[in-house]
Amino acid sequence: MDRSDAPASLWPVGMQSSVVLAFDVAPPAAQCLTARSLAQSDGAALRLGHFCSRTTFNDLPPEVVTRAKRHILDTFGAALAGSAAIEPRAVMRMLAAEPSVGSSPAWGTTHVLGSRDTAFANGVAAHALELDDTGGCDHSGAVVLPAALAALSVPVLQARVVSGRDLITAVVLGYDVSRRVLEACGGYSPHNGKGWHSTATCGTFGAAAAVAHLFRLDAERTTSALGHAASFSGGLWAFIHDASQTKRLHAGRAAEGGFTAALLAAQGVTGAAQVFDDVWGGFFNAFASESKQPEALLAEAGSVWKLMRCAIKPHASCRSNHSTIDAVLHLMAAHPGLAQQVAHIDVRLSSFVMDMCGGRDLATLSSTQMSLPYAVAISWIFGDAGLARYLAPARGNARIAAAMSLVRLHVDAHMQALEEPTVSITSTSGAVVSHHVPIPLGAPANPVSDAVLRAKFDALATVVLPRDRADALADHVLHLDEIDDARALLPLLAGHAAQHESIH
Template sequence: MPEPTANLLGEFIAGTTFAGLPGSVADKAKRHLLDTLGAALAGARTPETTRITATLTAPTTTGAAIWGTGLLASPRDAALANGVAAHALELDDTGGCDHSGAVVVPAALAALSLTDRVVSGAELLVAIVVGYDLARRALEGCGGYQEHNQAGWHSTGTCGPFGSAAAAARILALAPEQCSAAVGFAASMSGGLWAFVHNGALSKRLHAGRAAEAGVTAAALAGSGTSGPVHALDDVWGGFLNTFAPETAQHSALTDGLGEQWRIQRCAIKPHASCRGTHSAIDAVAQLMRDHDLHADEIREVRVRLSPFLADMCSGRDTRTLGTAQLSLPYAVSAQIAYGTADLSAYSPQRRSDERVRAIMDCVSLDVDASMPASAEPIIDLITEDGSHPCQVTDPLGSPANPIGDDALIAKFRSLAAVPEPTIGRLVDTVMRLDELPDARQLLEHLV
């Protein structure tokens, strides 16, 4: 058989250096690290995360921190708990596996507890970057987000293990052949279905945690010398792509531009506490209301023209649970109209059941346009007594083409991280100068 694709990826994981990263890539990794930590510190406080953590993890006296709780657990358990927390409120980043931060960052930091060697801050950034790379490449190998999603797979769970395995393997300084084995193990730990969309089930959050846990497990097994299925990413029977994406697989996407085109550059940071599919619509409503000086009581109807793909994912109107509300485009635009924001406060139980926002939702109509490609952003039309006000935002706030600035990023972090102000300041400072730290464990001191 030809050389396994996993071998090329293993060499990439083991051989990438901080000096070889473009400055913009390292800087973006810092920002996604900070954003993920903020989302996780907020998510750790939710009843859902607390319940999952209590059910699936066992507290220990040594090990890795479950961030923001004061608890320690085995590295695998900590990766699971922190992954669930990071994805708990839909505020973690997107555009990777899809939610790479909630998978890669918990695995990388948990792996620090599996090694006695000193891991510099620069090395941690490399681990994060290669993790984001493999997570996204796995998804692109499946044909892309829309294709994989339409098949019923939740890509955070199916493609995330490759990213977490890469990050953990790099932290453990595994040899190239061991990194290849870790990638192979990751393929056997993939899974995650979109069935949660029908009732807002918490399995969506669990997918991020299990993917993070899988990566730590994969790297640990590979480091122990256990042989992994290194042909799992090849065009073979039983291979990952042939099994998960038999009609859409793009094997070349796994390695095209490897080490030259950095996939973290394709990821977005979320300013709104909802599914990324709703963000363009939220931004369009905000822009129209600002440009035309509109008030909520002036809007008679909201017409949304959207693709079948987006309609399948985000057309629901059930706001009884946080999960279903965050996947609802009608609620997202109604919240923006009613409250002037779609941040976390707009998704509180009180606001989700507010009669005012329910009345606006009744005026939202969805026109599913079969001619619109799956990747097309929706067209929003606010109808008032003065007429029609259409708008389509092609690059929603937080996307690579329309990034949020550092001030907004830090403000988001401060709003989420429920820790004392001195700790917030130290976390921000530590992350933003991470490449200067001789020991990445200095970051962990602020996360207990």
């Protein structure tokens, strides 16, 4: 369909407004960017708005489409199992106290809510088990996909054909924009090193870009959505110090914030057009004053797709633990009998990884998944770092406690922030074996196979879905570019009435 469609409303069901929207008809001058103000603010945000509004499915290389479908499938699996975790269940209780009216499903549940609420709830669920993808904003899938799927339930899009190709394009743009903002902040290490959680601070822009594309907003309104998203941005690493559950909420808030930003822009509410420029109150000046690299925001846009650098997680832990897990598993496999002869395990790591993952607090699932000593212990003792090893029954295992006491961490001041650790195992005979995994499993240069990806999805999705529904969902996703109506995904994501045991 072309841009001449003039939708009646973009408000969720039950919140209809008398405002009539027409994406190609400018709102009153007082409510929109004037020609003069556009000329004055013809900066990075507007150029990014043009990029998002003009990109089509045909602009995407086949390998990007294939990668997008893999990440969509992976995110659905993480979110469906995540819906049974304690944080998403608490979110649903909160939302049920003042229920919104709508037709958007909370994945893995029987709840149907307003679109903004499900963007939040599904974002929390997608990140709840630390099994969602990484390497984007950081956790782009848990932010972008919940926002994009929520947009499919907005009334105006129910009157349109939104194809699987449309959804893929929106998701790819969401990944692209959220990562570009992070790189323009100077990258993951300096931005997160300052205490910002980039999934929350930068993910909001990706959600806004994806939803704006699905709404078919023009460049100016897409710019407004990005401007709103900047003011909805936020999220701190303070959760790391006391095993709090706040981290799980960040992806949901970013999804909800980006969704709301695009919805407001569609209604003609203008956002800051100079938000990415070198001005007082600009995003990079406020969030990354010392590390900003604003030229990265648009560098090679349309030729380098940031989705292609994202990773799928084979282990149920913080990504910064993955190469260490891989190294321990390699050493145990390469040296039969070593597991029974360990005197101690030494890990040489950067100060950044130490600060983020050096803790030993097992009070919650969240804190345990951040702990590198715990990851080493379970990889040694059980030979895997799957979700079951992180759940409450496993965390109290006396063997794990004993193993953790033999794990020693050593900060190497010469290591770069995100340089992968080196693992050395000393046996009871005094022999030492070491291994370093520079590219952890699941990274683009060391990808999980299609079979491993599908096995991960099946194991997670069937926590809350019957097997036949999980199979149908996977089939739809893997053929998404052939599906005429992306809304066919929505009923497949709904759970059934049976209450599943809480994951914690």
